[in-house]
Amino acid sequence: MKQSFLLVLFLSLALGSGCQKQSDSSGGKKLTIALMPKSKGNAYFISCKAGADEAVKEMGADLIFDGPTDPDPAKQNEIVENWITLGVDVIAVACENKEGISTALKKARAKGIKVVTFDSDANSDARDFFVNQATPEGIAQTLMDEAARLTNEEGEFAIITASLTAANMNEWRKHIEARLREKYPKMKLVDTKPCDDLKDKAQTEATNLLSANPNLKLIMAICSPAVPGAAEAVKQAGKTGTVKVIGLGLPSENRKYVHEGVTQSVILWKTTDLGYLTIKVAADVTGGKLKSGDTTYHAGRLGDLEVKGDSIILGKPFIFNNENIDQFDF
Amino acid sequence: MTERSSLQTVSKYFRELSVAAVLVVLLLVLAVAAPAFFDAQPLFSRLARDTPTLVAACGMTLVILCRQIDISIGSQFAVCGVCAGALAAGKEPAFVVCVAPLLIGAALGAFNGALVAGLRLPSIVVTLATMVMAREGLRWTQQGVFINLPDGLQWFGLAQRSGQCALIVFALLLLAAMAWAMKNLSAGRFIYAAGSDAEAARLAGLRPRLTTFLVFVLMGALTGLAALMNLVQSPQVDPKSGTGIELKAIAAAVVGGVAVSGGRGRLWGVFAGVLLLACVNPALTYLHVEAYWEKAIQGAIILLAVVADGLRSRKAREAS
Amino acid sequence: MSSPLKHWQAGLFRHETILLAVLLAEWLYFDSVGRRFGTLDNTFDILRHSSEIGLLALVMTPIMLTGGIDLSVGSLLGLCAILFGKLWRDAHFSPALAGVCTLGIGAMAGGLNAALITRLRLPPLIVTLGTYSLFRGLAEAITHGVDTFTDFPPSFLALGQERRGGLPTQAWIFFAAAIGIWLLVHRTVFGRSFRAIGYAPEGAHYAGLPVERRLAMAYVLAGVVAALAAIIYTARLGQAKADAGTGYELFAITAVVLGGTSIFGGAGSVHGTLLGVATIAVLSNGLVHTRQPREVAGMLTGALLLFALASGEVSKWLAKFRAHGHAAHPTPPLSAPDSP
Numbered sequence: 005m006k007q008s009f010l011l012v013l014f015l016s017l018a019l020g021s022g023c024q025k026q027s028d029s030s031g032g033k034k035l036t037i038a039l040m041p042k043s044k045g046n047a048y049f050i051s052c053k054a055g056a057d058e059a060v061k062e063m064g065a066d067l068i069f070d071g072p073t074d075p076d077p078a079k080q081n082e083i084v085e086n087w088i089t090l091g092v093d094v095i096a097v098a099c100e101n102k103e104g105i106s107t108a109l110k111k112a113r114a115k116g117i118k119v120v121t122f123d124s125d126a127n128s129d130a131r132d133f134f135v136n137q138a139t140p141e142g143i144a145q146t147l148m149d150e151a152a153r154l155t156n157e158e159g160e161f162a163i164i165t166a167s168l169t170a171a172n173m174n175e176w177r178k179h180i181e182a183r184l185r186e187k188y189p190k191m192k193l194v195d196t197k198p199c200d201d202l203k204d205k206a207q208t209e210a211t212n213l214l215s216a217n218p219n220l221k222l223i224m225a226i227c228s229p230a231v232p233g234a235a236e237a238v239k240q241a242g243k244t245g246t247v248k249v250i251g252l253g254l255p256s257e258n259r260k261y262v263h264e265g266v267t268q269s270v271i272l273w274k275t276t277d278l279g280y281l282t283i284k285v286a287a288d289v290t291g292g293k294l295k296s297g298d299t300t301y302h303a304g305r306l307g308d309l310e311v312k313g314d315s316i317i318l319g320k321p322f323i324f325n326n327e328n329i330d331q332f333d334f
Numbered sequence: 335m336t337e338r339s340s341l342q343t344v345s346k347y348f349r350e351l352s353v354a355a356v357l358v359v360l361l362l363v364l365a366v367a368a369p370a371f372f373d374a375q376p377l378f379s380r381l382a383r384d385t386p387t388l389v390a391a392c393g394m395t396l397v398i399l400c401r402q403i404d405i406s407i408g409s410q411f412a413v414c415g416v417c418a419g420a421l422a423a424g425k426e427p428a429f430v431v432c433v434a435p436l437l438i439g440a441a442l443g444a445f446n447g448a449l450v451a452g453l454r455l456p457s458i459v460v461t462l463a464t465m466v467m468a469r470e471g472l473r474w475t476q477q478g479v480f481i482n483l484p485d486g487l488q489w490f491g492l493a494q495r496s497g498q499c500a501l502i503v504f505a506l507l508l509l510a511a512m513a514w515a516m517k518n519l520s521a522g523r524f525i526y527a528a529g530s531d532a533e534a535a536r537l538a539g540l541r542p543r544l545t546t547f548l549v550f551v552l553m554g555a556l557t558g559l560a561a562l563m564n565l566v567q568s569p570q571v572d573p574k575s576g577t578g579i580e581l582k583a584i585a586a587a588v589v590g591g592v593a594v595s596g597g598r599g600r601l602w603g604v605f606a607g608v609l610l611l612a613c614v615n616p617a618l619t620y621l622h623v624e625a626y627w628e629k630a631i632q633g634a635i636i637l638l639a640v641v642a643d644g645l646r647s648r649k650a651r652e653a654s
Numbered sequence: 655m656s657s658p659l660k661h662w663q664a665g666l667f668r669h670e671t672i673l674l675a676v677l678l679a680e681w682l683y684f685d686s687v688g689r690r691f692g693t694l695d696n697t698f699d700i701l702r703h704s705s706e707i708g709l710l711a712l713v714m715t716p717i718m719l720t721g722g723i724d725l726s727v728g729s730l731l732g733l734c735a736i737l738f739g740k741l742w743r744d745a746h747f748s749p750a751l752a753g754v755c756t757l758g759i760g761a762m763a764g765g766l767n768a769a770l771i772t773r774l775r776l777p778p779l780i781v782t783l784g785t786y787s788l789f790r791g792l793a794e795a796i797t798h799g800v801d802t803f804t805d806f807p808p809s810f811l812a813l814g815q816e817r818r819g820g821l822p823t824q825a826w827i828f829f830a831a832a833i834g835i836w837l838l839v840h841r842t843v844f845g846r847s848f849r850a851i852g853y854a855p856e857g858a859h860y861a862g863l864p865v866e867r868r869l870a871m872a873y874v875l876a877g878v879v880a881a882l883a884a885i886i887y888t889a890r891l892g893q894a895k896a897d898a899g900t901g902y903e904l905f906a907i908t909a910v911v912l913g914g915t916s917i918f919g920g921a922g923s924v925h926g927t928l929l930g931v932a933t934i935a936v937l938s939n940g941l942v943h944t945r946q947p948r949e950v951a952g953m954l955t956g957a958l959l960l961f962a963l964a965s966g967e968v969s970k971w972l973a974k975f976r977a978h979g980h981a982a983h984p985t986p987p988l989s990a991p992d993s994p
Contacts, residue, residue: 044948045478045573073473073948076900078891082703086942089696090689103804104893107815168626168799169897197625198799203480203572204564208383212619215376216368229572232480236568240494241375257480260569403779455963456917458723458779462904463956463963470952584783594777626799630791636784637770644774 035065037286038087039279040080040097042124044071047254048228048275049098051334052123055279062304063287068092077101084108088115094286096135098123101171106130118290122282124172128314132289132296135282137273137318140172144179146321147250148188150269151222154248158190159221162213164234164251166201166227173226180224194220199230206233214241225251231270235261255324255332262329270324275334281306281318349591350603352642357610360617368620382498382567384612385505386411386560387582388605391590392512393556394583395604396549399529400542401596402450402457404550407557407583409468410442411576414561416472419481419571431487435558435565442468443554447547454543465580472573481571488569501563513601525549530597585632586611589639611635669914669966673929676958680936688943696939698822702814702890704935705824706731706883707902708928711909712835713879715927716845716872718910721852721919722778724873726767727880727906729789731899734760734884736793739803739894749810757881763789764877768870786903793896803894814889824886831879836924848872852919908955909934912962933958 039056041049053069060067068087072079080100085108087095095112099105099121109119109130119126122135138146151161163180165173177196184191194217199206210223210233223238225231231253238247239261249267251258254275261267284303288294294301300308301316310317324332344351364371371377390407397404414435422431446464450457489497516522527535528542535542560579565571590607592599614631618624685692710727717724734756741752763785770781813823839845847868850858859865888894913930915922937958938951 045473045476047478047480050477050479068945070942070948073470073952076902077893077895077897078887081891082699083942085699085703086696086939089693089699090943101802101891101893101895103802104891104895107811107890107892111815167897168794169797169895171802174800195619195622195625197619200577202574202577203568203570204383204575207568208380208615209619211376211379211383212616215370215373216616216620216622218370229480229574232570233568237379240379257570260482449960449964453964453967455960455967456911459907459911459917459959459963462908463959465956466904466952467956470949470956474947474949474953581783581787585787588780588783594780624798626794626797628791629787630795633784633787633789633791637781637788640776640780640784641770641774644770644776648774 035063035094035287035290036068036092037065037283038068038070038090038092038095039282039286040069040083040095041071042080042098042100044073047257051254051275052098052279052282054334055274055276055281056283057279058276059280059283059287059304063283065283065287067283072100077104080105081108084112088112088117092117094118094120094290096120096122096282096286097126099126099171100124102126118286120282120286120289122278124175132314133285133294134315135278135285135318136315137278138321139315139317140175141179143252143271143321144176145183146271146323147176147224147226147252148180148183150250150271150323151224151248152188152191154250154268155191155221157188160192160194160217160219161222161224162194162217162220163196164199164206164209164213164223164225164227164230165196166230167198170227176226180226199227199233201227201229203229203233206230207237210234210237211241214238214243214247220247222248222250225249225253227251228253228257231267232257232261235266239264239266254334255329256334258324259329262324262326265326268325270329271321272324273318273322274332277306278318280304281309281316285316347600348646349643350600350606353590353603353606353610353639357606357613360610360613364613364617364620368617371616371620378495378498378502380612380616382501383564384608385501386564387579387586387612388505388608389508389556389560389563390579391583391586391604391608392509392601393553394580395587395590395592395599395601396512396516396525397457397553398584398587398592398594399525399596399599400546400549401529401532401594402546402549403584403594404443404446404457404461404553405580405584406442406446406461406465406468407553407580408576408578409465409472410439410554410557411561411564411579412573413442413468413472414439414558415565415571415575416476416481416573418562418565419483422483422487422565423481425484428487432562435562436555437558439554439556439558439561440551441554443551443557444547446554447550450550451543451547476573478573480573483565483569483571485569488566490566497566501567505563509601509605516601521545526597528596582608582611585636588636591639591643593643607639669962669969670923670926670929672965673913673926673933673962677929677933677936680933680940684936684940684943688940691940691943696943698817698825700935700939701825701828702822703939704931705822705828706887706890706899707905707909708828708931708935709831709879709883709886710902710906711927711931712832712924713876714903714906714910715835715913715915715922715924716839716848717778717876718907718915718917719839719848719852719919719922720869720872721855721917722771722869722872723782723907723917724767724778724876725782725903726763726785726789727876728899728902728904729786729793730760730763730877730880731884731887731902732896733763733789733793734881735888735894735898736797736801736803736896738881738885738888740796742806743803749807753885756885757878760877760879760881760884761874762877764874764880765870767877768873771873772866772870790896790900797896799896801896803888804892806888806892811889811892814886814891824890827882827886831882832924832928839924844868849920849922852916852921854920905934908959912959914962914966916966 106127109126113119119131120133121131125134197209223234225234231251235249238249244266250269253270258267258270281303298311301311303309417438418431418435449455449460524540524545527540528545532542586607587604590603738752738756741747770776771778847863851865909930910927913926941951
């Protein structure tokens with residue numbers, strides 16, 4: 005029957021090609037770097053990629069950029085496993101699930117592929133180096149300290165996060181709450197709401213928070229679409245200046261609100277630098293120029309950076325405010 | 335005589351009235367425990383921000399009445415919003431910015447309609463496919479970048495409160511007009527007919543397939559309108575906006591008494607459904623309930639509404 | 655005298671053959687363009703990445719044969735995953751015992767769907783839409799969204815990550831389930847009744863089939879298999895989270911419809927579903943190997959789905975046309991009443 009014939013043909017082809025091609029040398033002289041954001045379609049990672057492209061052009065390497073488009077936590081693992089089979093030289097990934105992705109990354113290392121993480125780390129035995137724009141503690145402390153500064157260290161505040169399951173945001177929340185307990189006993193975190201990474205939902209949540217908590221003094225938006233969303237809510241509620249808005253976001257999305265005085269501080273780092281540094285580290289780890297035990301690293305146009313154990317720190321988080329935000333265009 | 339007719343009225347509008355009753359109870363609870371819920375500014379803001387959902391739910395009602403379903407409106411919403419935003423950022427005249435999303439939505443709806451009514455493909459699968467294609471296509475081109483809108487577009491250039499009122503009034507007028515049309519225009523009757531028994535409708539000369547096609551086109555246009563109404567409420571367009579609106583619209587319709595088997599349901603019930611479901615999330619904030627209960631509560635409400643339907647029709651079956 | 659059933663079967667036959675040809679074409683294309691696509695390692699990757707979704711698609715097939723649908727399987731996967739983690743970590747069950755309990759929980763959840771659909775005669779679409787939110791909501795509520803379960807023992811993780819007997823461990827489970835469900839649907843009277851129920855529910859009732867019991871079993875089975883998929887998923891990822899399985903139900907439905915099962919019920923096959931799963935999995939994997947952006951995979955899958963549906967309709971028309979051409983008795987209308 006036609007069907008069975010085709011089935012047999014298909015199976016023999018599959019097995020046949022499987023027998024022919026075994027996993028062998030990576031082929032080609034160009035260095036292949038595979039870069040994975042937490043999700044595609046996220047403006048933050050697009051600006052990281054801009055810096056990565058710059059580094060790749062400098063080096064004459066080959067860049068594969070891919071990442072999940074849907075929120076399935078397993079997607080990052082699948083892409084990493086595909087890359088292992090593809091035989092890339094080095095994988096650089098911003099991890100959505102710390103433990104989950106480590107499973108796949110360890111496999112990559114076992115096959116001789118170098119692994120570098122950036123923005124959010126995996127388990128330390130799953131990667132060679134972590135390119136850190138700032139530690140999660142550092143980010144959380146900058147946020148909490150800035151919040152305290154703006155509210156004179158007392159009053160109520162609320163957090164808007166992406167989703168209740170987002171791993172790195174939960175890490176930041178943990179450190180924010182720790183910092184709060186440790187240093188600012190007169191401040192109170194009244195609520196934490198998810199915005200599902202949607203600006204519109206963040207705006208609605210912020211509106212409700214403002215009204216349900218009349219003594220609210222600050223909204224801390226740790227998910228980047230939430231910063232303009234919360235700002236718009238504060239503006240529409242007529243509480244510009246009374247309720248402060250700070251968050252982790254892109255200057256380009258918040259410029260207007262910062263100039264209008266709705267948003268006081270936007271905390272981030274130079275994402276293009278992060279992307280640039282990630283690629284440089286990835287290449288130099290593969291080439292042997294960067295080894296464990298090094299204490300400084302020369303990162304091309306970024307100069308010499310500190311290497312702390314197996315983390316390379318880009319620098320401290322940068323605070324964008326009314327004075328300096330126009331200098332940046334990402 | 336009056337007694338019986340008022341009882342009949344209650345029985346006829348039982349679903350709409352019971353949803354309204356649950357809503358009233360919830361509002362009473364909030365009035366006592368969190369009166370801040372009724373403060374003017376956040377109330378108007380919430381209502382204005384829910385108008386796109388109401389508009390989408392009206393369209394979805396018509397689709398469900400035809401015994402179809404459309405799960406692609408979330409992606410349609412995003413595409414229409416981004417296109418309108420791009421046109422606005424490109425300094426196109428206001429007229430173009432306002433009409434374009436409706437036309438684009440109608441075109442997307444026509445594509446769905448052609449496949450469902452023309453080729454008789456199942457609507458859930460067709461709209462699943464178009465949802466994925468539109469969403470991924472948009473993500474590919476837009477890459478998640480926000481579009482900054484020019485000043486003067488927000489609230490159609492009106493003041494904030496006036497703009498909010500305008501949106502709310504417009505949505506209510508649209509709802510009323512559609513409810514009236516469904517009851518009094520023959521087109522409305524055609525939709526009910528196409529949904530309850532397409533074959534009988536065809537034999538009666540009513541052209542159910544054309545009706546179905548036009549309903550999808552209308553759904554698309556209403557989605558574009560909803561995107562426009564959302565666009566004017568803030569100075570930026572998020573290409574991910576509209577995510578989940580299809581579920582909200584379907585849930586509101588179901589809770590409001592629209593039968594998924596087609597042919598039954600009223601827009602006023604859907605209105606009550608939209609209001610009820612839109613209150614759940616803010617109620618959690620005002621009552622200081624943890625955010626992670628939101629999905630569970632919404633699922634429970636949908637199931638309760640559906641179970642209530644099932645029990646009523648089982649009683650009716652056993653009685654007959 | 656050619657019976658209408660034969661033409662109907664002929665149409666279906668052709669659909670699966672076309673799908674097989676598409677799969678073959680995909681494979682050949684990716685093999686020639688992608689450097690490492692045709693390797694054994696990659697084939698195992700494809701198997702491992704599609705096991706859980708494949709299980710969901712397999713168990714969705716009998717449900718859709720009855721004309722129903724289950725939108726809650728993805729959310730149930732998430733709920734079962736975290737409950738499995740909780741039983742293992744907080745109740746200190748062994749992975750094996752936690753697994754068995756999780757299967758039981760899956761059965762109960764499927765039973766909830768079954769009860770609402772069969773007892774109250776509610777439309778499966780809406781019931782499972784409600785449980786889609788409810789199950790996911792419960793998963794988030796139990797973990798507060800934040801909690802994840804990790805550090806499982808390596809003997810458990812081997813289920814998702816190691817190979818046994820030459821194939822990835824979960825592949826054996828998947829194949830066993832595939833064979834089991836195929837036999838159930840195509841070779842037992844029990845399974846045949848699914849198609850009968852989908853084709854004509856009243857007729858099946860009058861023919862004496864225990865329609866409600868059969869339907870209930872289909873949904874309970876879906877719950878059990880979703881729980882099984884959750885366990886495999888946790889082993890593969892090494893982590894259980896509340897958002898596990900997001901979107902899987904749509905993927906499963908796509909695979910089933912691609913494989914030729916009619917969403918109106920009454921027509922379809924398990925082998926069609928397997929081909930559907932394979933087609934989508936190979937497409938998704940192959941596009942990575944040929945360096946295409948991920949969005950293209952989604953767009954092509956959507957287009958493929960529409961094409962498959964449309965070609966199914968076209969082949970039905972051709973069959974009807976051919977039947978009329980033979981001037982036999984007129985075939986009954988093949989298009990079932992429109993229903994979501």
